[in-house]
Structure formats: structure tokens, C-alpha cells
Amino acid sequence: MIRINDVSKVFKTKAASINAVQNVELNIEQGEIFGIIGYSGAGKSTLIRLLNLLEVPSSGFIKIADYDMMTLRGKELRKARQEISMIFQHFNLLWSRTVRQNIAYPLEIAGVSSAKRKERVDELIKLVGLEGRGDAYPSQLSGGQKQRVGIARALANNPKVLLCDEATSALDPKTTSQILDLLYDINQKLGLTIVLITHEMHVIHKICGRVAVMEDGKVVEQGAVLDVFRNPSEEITRAFVKQITENDESLEVIEDQLDDANGTVVKLTFVGERTEKPFVSELIRNVDIDVNILQGNIARTKDGSYGTLFISLEGSEDKVKAALAFLENHEVQAEVITHG
Ligand SMILES: Nc1ncnc2c1ncn2[C@@H]1O[C@H](COP(=O)(O)OP(=O)(O)OP(=O)(O)O)[C@@H](O)[C@H]1O
Numbered sequence: 001m002i003r004i005n006d007v008s009k010v011f012k013t014k015a016a017s018i019n020a021v022q023n024v025e026l027n028i029e030q031g032e033i034f035g036i037i038g039y040s041g042a043g044k045s046t047l048i049r050l051l052n053l054l055e056v057p058s059s060g061f062i063k064i065a066d067y068d069m070m071t072l073r074g075k076e077l078r079k080a081r082q083e084i085s086m087i088f089q090h091f092n093l094l095w096s097r098t099v100r101q102n103i104a105y106p107l108e109i110a111g112v113s114s115a116k117r118k119e120r121v122d123e124l125i126k127l128v129g130l131e132g133r134g135d136a137y138p139s140q141l142s143g144g145q146k147q148r149v150g151i152a153r154a155l156a157n158n159p160k161v162l163l164c165d166e167a168t169s170a171l172d173p174k175t176t177s178q179i180l181d182l183l184y185d186i187n188q189k190l191g192l193t194i195v196l197i198t199h200e201m202h203v204i205h206k207i208c209g210r211v212a213v214m215e216d217g218k219v220v221e222q223g224a225v226l227d228v229f230r231n232p233s234e235e236i237t238r239a240f241v242k243q244i245t246e247n248d249e250s251l252e253v254i255e256d257q258l259d260d261a262n263g264t265v266v267k268l269t270f271v272g273e274r275t276e277k278p279f280v281s282e283l284i285r286n287v288d289i290d291v292n293i294l295q296g297n298i299a300r301t302k303d304g305s306y307g308t309l310f311i312s313l314e315g316s317e318d319k320v321k322a323a324l325a326f327l328e329n330h331e332v333q334a335e336v337i338t339h340g
Helices: 044-051 074-083 099-109 114-127 143-155 173-190 201-207 225-230 235-245 248-260 272-276 279-287 317-329
Strands: 002-012 017-028 033-037 059-064 084-088 161-165 193-198 210-215 218-224 264-271 290-301 304-314 333-338
Touching (some): 002 044, 033 044, 099 143, 193 201, 201 235, 218 235, 225 304, 235 290, 235 304, 279 290, 279 317, 317 333
Parallel strands (some): 084 161
Antiparallel strands (some): 002 017
């Protein structure tokens, strides 16, 4: 659906040339939810804005559906943009228009008749869960409701692709979760291809199937979300994965407990089916060793679960060795943190 081939963007200012996006290669398939994650300044916004030509690439090729984006001008570009819609962090609503009028706006521009507009707006209001709020103004809505209007407006002309530019970054965790659920439902119902950018790993693991990690304008790693969780190859990716698996609070607890632990402290990482199985009780039964659970966390991704567990193994050196071997044989990654 989306082919990004050797795409770069250089911003030339009086003071310097900034390589905001460098030689990016990405293929995004029809109907997938693809996440792009990076810290501030990594180039995510620039990259997503290149997709609908809000920014023009300095070099490279972008193909979306049947459009060779680099060659589009005028009327053709406007038509392509109707099929590549976008939602924004700060919603970008028209404040003097009601919810209905905001949603109808792109339909007006596309020349849709008044009766058809009304029908379509009714459908969209239902789709995004804004029944009863059609005549409200944006200032009368919560953040989550404003983003629902943004989503309905973006979907008005039946786009093939929805670009989400930090769409949940201004929302609290509960509302973020509701908006992500809505995006996921829309993806499932309409088969819409969604590309989202974020600096938060929980957004990625909640709804994305694949992810690309950006740093200094480059895509440094990409793959299925579960694989990236299991085997992050870059330092920056490991840091993002830790946003989910080791929050600051959990590390503090572990550090306190490390000082007190008598045994060998081990960090276990397990993926997919393994998270469903009682391997700790199997370990205790098979190796006859004491296991003290210090801290645990399971993250559910769209395609399965990923978990980490910090345990302390208390027993003779041979027993500890046998326990580590048992874990390895049962597809649980074990990393010894300290020896007691
Ligand atoms: N219009 C512009 N003119 C000059 N430099 C720009 C412009 N837009 C972005 N940049 C620079 O390009 C780099 C990438 O910025 P970009 O906004 O794409 O990053 P980002 O990952 O989206 O970060 P953030 O989440 O903070 O927006 C930064 O160094 C930024 O200062």
C-alpha cells in the first residue's frame, strides 16, 4: 500500500542544513496498523508529513496505493490527499463550527450534496461514538471527544490511509486507551491502513502489528512488534521496550530488593504462549529450588503477550545452574542480574 524508497528530507535554514529524514526505506501493507516511534527530534513528524506531501521530500520515491506521490500536482494531489487522511495531536478543529459542521467540512470541499452530507455525517457520528453531541462546539468537548471529531472528519471521504500524528499525546491514559481502541475498531471494520507516530511504546504495543524505530532521521530498526519486544537489537529500542516492561517504580522496587536478596536474582523474559503457562511452578517442581518472585509485568500486544519477571533463586550452586538450564529449555530467556 505504501512504498517509501530511499526518502530524505533536508531543511535548509540560514544557519545550517538539517537532515530531518535520511534514506528511509519502509513498506507498509494494506490494512495494517504501522507504528513509527522515536524521541523528540527523531524525524517522525517530518516523515509522516512527507507521506501526504505536507512536506516535499528532498529525494527518494513515495508510492501510496496507485499514486506516485512525487509526480502529483494540483487537482491530482488534492484527490490523493482525500485518500490519505490525517489526524493531529491538537485536533486542528474549526472552533467556530459545530461537531457536525466540522465533520461535514471535507465533504463540502469535495462537492458532496447537502442531503448526502447529512447522511454521511450521521454515519460518522455513530461510528466514532459522538451521538447526541453533533450540535456542540469543540470548546464544549473533552479532549477525547475532540479527537473523535478529528477521526470522523478524517474518515469523511473514505480514505485508504489514515496518518496519525501523535494523535493521543495530548490525552490522559484512559482516554488514550479509548481512542486507540476506536482506531483499532475502525481498522478492523473498514480495513483502513493506519500509520501512526508516537514517542510512547504503550501506544505501539496496544494496536500496532509492526513498528519502525527512528533516531536522528534514520529508521534504525523495524519489525513485528512482538519480535522487537523479544529481541530489540538497538539500544534505543531496548529503552522503548523498557517503558513497558520496567517502569521506574518497578526498578526501584528491584533495586531495594537486590540489596536484601540472598539468592541469585534473574530477569526472565517470555513471549507469546509462554506467558500463559505456569512455568514457575514447573520450575519449582522440576528443580526443587526456592523461587522468590520480586517483580513482574506482562504487556499484551495485538499479536500476543510479552512479559518480564524478576525472581530470586535460592538454593545450591548446582540447583541454580539446573534452574537456568530448565528455563532455557522452556524458551524463557534468563539473564542473571546478581549472584547471592
Ligand atoms: N520546517 C522546519 N525547518 C527546519 N527544521 C525543521 C523543520 N521541521 C523540522 N525540523 C527539524 O527536523 C528535525 C526532525 O524534526 P521532527 O519534528 O520531524 O521530529 P519529531 O521526531 O517529530 O519530534 P517532535 O515529536 O518533537 O516533533 C528536528 O531537528 C527539527 O528541528
